[in-house]
Amino acid sequence: MNENNTNKKNGSLDILTLAQRFSVPLMFIIICAICIPVSGLSMNMLLDEIVTRMGRNAFLILSLLIPIMAGMGLNFGMTLGAMAAEIALIFVSDWQIVGIPGMVLAAIVSVPISVLLGVFCGKILNEAKGREMITSYIMSFFVNGIYQLVVLYLMGSIIPIKHGAIKLPRGYGIRNTVSLLNMRQKLDNLLAIRIHGVKIPVATFIIIALLCLFIVWFSRTKLGQDMRAVGQDMEVARDAGINVDRTRIISIVMSTVLAGFGMIIYLQNMGNIATYSAHSQIGMFCIAALLVGGASVDRASIGNVFLGVILFHTMFIVAPKAGAVITGDSMIGEYFRVFVSYAVITVALIMYETNKRRQKKTAGQQLAQAQKEEAAGKEGEA
Amino acid sequence: MTKEKIMAALKEFGIPRLIITGFLLLLLIMAPFVGADLPTQISNIINRFSWNGILVLAMVPMVHSGCGLNFGLPLGIISGLLGATLSVELGFTGRFSFFMAILIATPFALLLGTLYGWLLNKIKGGEMMIATYVGFSSVSLMCMLWLILPYHSPNMVWGLSGKGLRTTISLEGYYINALADILRIRIGAISIPTGTILFFALLAFGIWAFLHTKTGTAMTAVGSNPAFARAAGINVDGIRMLSVIMSTWLAAVGILVYEQGFGFIQLYMAPFYMALPAVSAILIGGATVNKATIMNVIVGTILFQGIVTMTPTVMNNMIHMDMSEVIRIIASMGMILFALTRKTEASK
Numbered sequence: 087m088n089e090n091n092t093n094k095k096n097g098s099l100d101i102l103t104l105a106q107r108f109s110v111p112l113m114f115i116i117i118c119a120i121c122i123p124v125s126g127l128s129m130n131m132l133l134d135e136i137v138t139r140m141g142r143n144a145f146l147i148l149s150l151l152i153p154i155m156a157g158m159g160l161n162f163g164m165t166l167g168a169m170a171a172e173i174a175l176i177f178v179s180d181w182q183i184v185g186i187p188g189m190v191l192a193a194i195v196s197v198p199i200s201v202l203l204g205v206f207c208g209k210i211l212n213e214a215k216g217r218e219m220i221t222s223y224i225m226s227f228f229v230n231g232i233y234q235l236v237v238l239y240l241m242g243s244i245i246p247i248k249h250g251a252i253k254l255p256r257g258y259g260i261r262n263t264v265s266l267l268n269m270r271q272k273l274d275n276l277l278a279i280r281i282h283g284v285k286i287p288v289a290t291f292i293i294i295a296l297l298c299l300f301i302v303w304f305s306r307t308k309l310g311q312d313m314r315a316v317g318q319d320m321e322v323a324r325d326a327g328i329n330v331d332r333t334r335i336i337s338i339v340m341s342t343v344l345a346g347f348g349m350i351i352y353l354q355n356m357g358n359i360a361t362y363s364a365h366s367q368i369g370m371f372c373i374a375a376l377l378v379g380g381a382s383v384d385r386a387s388i389g390n391v392f393l394g395v396i397l398f399h400t401m402f403i404v405a406p407k408a409g410a411v412i413t414g415d416s417m418i419g420e421y422f423r424v425f426v427s428y429a430v431i432t433v434a435l436i437m438y439e440t441n442k443r444r445q446k447k448t449a450g451q452q453l454a455q456a457q458k459e460e461a462a463g464k465e466g467e468a
Numbered sequence: 469m470t471k472e473k474i475m476a477a478l479k480e481f482g483i484p485r486l487i488i489t490g491f492l493l494l495l496l497i498m499a500p501f502v503g504a505d506l507p508t509q510i511s512n513i514i515n516r517f518s519w520n521g522i523l524v525l526a527m528v529p530m531v532h533s534g535c536g537l538n539f540g541l542p543l544g545i546i547s548g549l550l551g552a553t554l555s556v557e558l559g560f561t562g563r564f565s566f567f568m569a570i571l572i573a574t575p576f577a578l579l580l581g582t583l584y585g586w587l588l589n590k591i592k593g594g595e596m597m598i599a600t601y602v603g604f605s606s607v608s609l610m611c612m613l614w615l616i617l618p619y620h621s622p623n624m625v626w627g628l629s630g631k632g633l634r635t636t637i638s639l640e641g642y643y644i645n646a647l648a649d650i651l652r653i654r655i656g657a658i659s660i661p662t663g664t665i666l667f668f669a670l671l672a673f674g675i676w677a678f679l680h681t682k683t684g685t686a687m688t689a690v691g692s693n694p695a696f697a698r699a700a701g702i703n704v705d706g707i708r709m710l711s712v713i714m715s716t717w718l719a720a721v722g723i724l725v726y727e728q729g730f731g732f733i734q735l736y737m738a739p740f741y742m743a744l745p746a747v748s749a750i751l752i753g754g755a756t757v758n759k760a761t762i763m764n765v766i767v768g769t770i771l772f773q774g775i776v777t778m779t780p781t782v783m784n785n786m787i788h789m790d791m792s793e794v795i796r797i798i799a800s801m802g803m804i805l806f807a808l809t810r811k812t813e814a815s816k
Contacts, residue, residue: 213809220539220596221808227744228805231797239791415632418612425608432601439591439598 106437110430111380114397117426118404125407132403134284139399140392141274141290142355146348147372147391148297149341154386155305156337157317160373160431163207163222163338167345168365169233170199175350175359176237176264180247184268186276189350196346203229204342208335215320219383219435226369237361260361270357290351297344298388313337317384374398374427383438401426481754484806488752488799492771495778502785507657509778516773518648518664519729520749522722523742524769525668526715527750528675531760532684533711534691535588537750537807540599541743542607543584544719547576549610552724552733553633556642557621566643566728573720580606581716585709600743607740614735637733646728664729671718672762678714687711691758748772748800751807775799 105112122132146164153161174196178188207225214221241247242258252264274287304310315323316333324330349368353359376386378401379394402423409419478486499506523541530538551573560568584602588595615632619625624637638644650663678684689697690707698704723742727733750760753768779792 210805210809216593217596217808220600221805223597223600224801224804224808228798228801231794231801235791235794235798238794239789413616415615418615421608421611421615425605425612428601428605428608432598432605435594435598435601436587436591439594442594443590443592 107382108380110378110434111393111397114378114401118397118400121401121404121408124411125404126411127404127407130283132400135403136396136399137284137286138274138355139402140395141287141294142352143348143372143375143399144294144391144395145297145351146345146368147376147395148294148301148388149344149348150372150376151301151386151388151391152304152313152337152344153341154381154384155310155317156313156334157320157384158211158334158337159219159222159383160376161222161338161341162219162369162373163211163225163229164341164345164372165226165365165369166203166207166229167196167200167342167347168349168368169229170196170203170342171346171349171353172359172361172365173199173233173237174346175266175269175353176241176247176252176260176361179264179266179269180249180252182249185272188269189273189354192350193347196350197343200343200346201339204339205335207342208338211338212331212334230366233365234362262361264359264361266353266356266358269354271355273351273354290355293351301388309333309336370427370431371398374430377430377434382434382441398427482806484799484803485752485754488775488803489771491799492774492778495775495782498782498786499778502782504778504781504785505657509781511658511660512777513770513774514658514660514665515648515729516777517769518661518668519726520722520746520773521665521668521765521769522671522718522725523746524722524749524753524765525672525675525762526718526722527746527755528760528762528765529687529711529714529718531750531755531758532679532691533687533708534694534758535708535711535715536596536599536757537747537804538599538715538719539596539743539747540584540603541715541719541746542603542739543580544577544716545723545739545742546606546610547580547716548573548720548723549733549735549739550576551720552727553619553624553637553735556624556637556733557619559621561642563643563646566646566724569643569724570721573724574717577717577720578713581713582709584716585712588712589705589708603743604740607737611736633735635734635736635738637735639727639731639733643724643728644731647725648729661729664725667725671721672765675714675718676762683707683710744804745772745800748803751803752800755807756810757807772800 146168149164149167150161153159171192174192177195178192181191183191207222207229210225211218211221236245238259240258241260242253247253247260252261253259254261271287273293274285274290276287276289277292279286279288305314312323312328312333313336315326315328316330320330323333349365352368353364356364375394375398376390377394378398379390379392381387381390381394405423405426406416406419409422410416412418496506498504499509523545526541526544527538530536548569551569551571554572555565555569558568558572587602588599591598617633619631619633623641624633626632626634645661647663647667648661650666653660653662679688686697686702687707687710689700690702690704694704697707723739749768749772750764751768752771753764753766755761755764755768776792776796779795780790783792783795784790
């Protein structure tokens with residue numbers, strides 16, 4: 087009887103927690119369902135946009151999964167990888183290496199920069215355990231300062247840049263936009279197929295699929311298991327002989343390197359680099375998309391990534407148009423989608439913290455209950 | 469022994485802070501040699517101190533109660549902006565409009581501060597990250613509202629459509645220099661906005677005095693050891709809420725004081741990153757994540773604004789490159805990073 091009761095309680099709790107866990111995706115499905123018909127976009131156009139954006143963003147968002155596995159929360163420092171990729175792409179376009187070889191070379195050049203930045207970021211985050219997210223967030227601003235120092239002042243004056251086309255007229259520093267025209271959508275167009283006017287960038291999707299396989303495989307390796315252990319409980323992991331600090335640094339380095347590759351894919355799709363702004367919002371949009379897919383700060387899967395890309399970017403495409411139709415002012419929709427991106431992150435962070443506190447509380451209560459029972463048992467024996 | 473003491477003092481002071489102070493001193497020494505006009509520079513620093521002081525002061529109550537650095541400053545700023553725009557909309561002019569703006573901003577600050585404090589009590593331990601995003605979401609929500617709200621004053625709305633507020637609104641005829649012109653002192657090229665500084669001093673003294681009352685001591689106790697405070701019978705959540713409300717109200721007043729000096733109301737995305745300079749200023753002044761004094765506010769604001777005003781001119785005259793923006797970012801963000809990596813009692 088008693089057992090039955092608790093079971094029932096658990097059952098209803100499960101539905102509640104499930105509803106709570108998927109409240110963000112549900113909310114987005116509703117927003118999209120309202121906005122799509124209002125915006126008046128044709129289904130084909132919408133599909134084409136979503137497929138393009140999935141190819142553009144999925145790799146970047148996947149790079150967020152590994153630090154979550156290691157219990158380090160949402161890696162706002164993924165921007166570091168994006169900046170490494172931009173520096174690499176600036177070099178490659180100065181060397182005038184075009185097309186796929188250029189992309190591969192940029193990826194190779196970005197790796198040492200990403201690793202360097204990743205190790206730096208990982209070390210700082212180890213000094214700030216328990217507030218990784220705010221630290222990695224400030225980190226992205228700090229490194230943005232260094233990035234500007236390098237790109238705006240050192241490139242062309244100390245670091246050799248040959249071609250005037252990417253330099254500012256004053257002789258040093260990089261222009262606000264660097265054209266990647268001869269790299270533009272080279273990867274997307276490789277093996278691309280069209281179905282009813284919807285272009286599917288097969289090669290890009292193959293690379294994304296490979297990364298997914300890699301992440302699945304990686305989570306089963308010794309290192310991946312270690313990361314999970316560290317994410318669950320650092321103290322326990324340390325007692326089990328895992329080098330916690332090293333494992334955490336590796337997870338950040340991997341995330342940074344992958345974010346760098348992701349940024350190269352992103353920029354080849356865009357066809358140009360907005361030198362001083364391309365990376366500034368990328369972290370926020372990727373994190374928002376992941377959270378929209380139903381991930382939380384301590385749990386995220388590959389499924390969340392793809393659901394998130396579809397829902398978030400559908401909202402992103404239709405919101406300005408729907409906003410313009412409803413209110414007659416296109417700016418409202420623009421502001422609306424920015425607001426929603428921030429609100430989603432805020433809500434997810436709040437849910438994560440309240441859940442954490444609740445779990446702590448129930449754990450404490452269970453402990454107290456167990457102690458009480460134990461004491462009662464002893465008394466009974468006596 | 470003394471050497472150890474010096475080393476310990478240096479460690480306490482912090483390397484980044486040392487570098488920043490040294491950098492500013494270097495700038496001051498260099499200034500006359502590279503041909504920068506020192507009196508103008510000093511006048512600028514004093515002016516900018518008077519604009520920003522209260523925004524930095526708004527950090528103090530929340531740091532004291534253990535809520536961490538107030539990255540949610542934009543929320544208070546929004547209350548201030550609502551006060552400012554409503555004061556202009558309702559047709560108040562001159563110096564009076566400034567006091568009306570504070571008066572109108574107050575209920576908004578109290579309301580938003582209460583909600584914000586209630587939220588921060590729900591998520592103890594994760595305050596700083598959530599505060600950041602509460603600030604961001606509220607700024608982007610207000611972006612929509614600035615367009616939609618039924619403002620009509622021709623000095624504020626877009627000329628063509630007659631609705632929606634402009635991004636910058638001139639305060640000419642309203643409260644520009646409302647405080648600064650009170651008892652303004654001019655010595656040669658140096659002009660001191662005495663009124664603004666007195667207003668800052670008044671609020672700073674108010675906070676200082678408050679922190680020495682019974683409630684104020686309780687606030688410090690909550691910040692340094694919540695478990696002990698609770699055992700001593702202090703209403704921890706209530707005290708934290710009070711500190712958040714105070715911070716929010718100070719931010720609201722702070723932005724109004726900033727505007728009266730600057731001469732414009734800036735709307736839409738302008739409040740977005742306003743928390744970061746204030747946070748780094750108080751840290752440069754010697755505060756930590758869970759300890760801040762009025763002295764930290766004063767020293768920090770002078771140092772930070774000193775760097776902001778001195779770097780462009782000195783650097784420009786010296787190497788003909790304006791690297792001030794980059795230096796400002798690296799210095800202020802480096803300072804925040806440093807503070808976050810310090811291990812503190814409250815983080816446990």
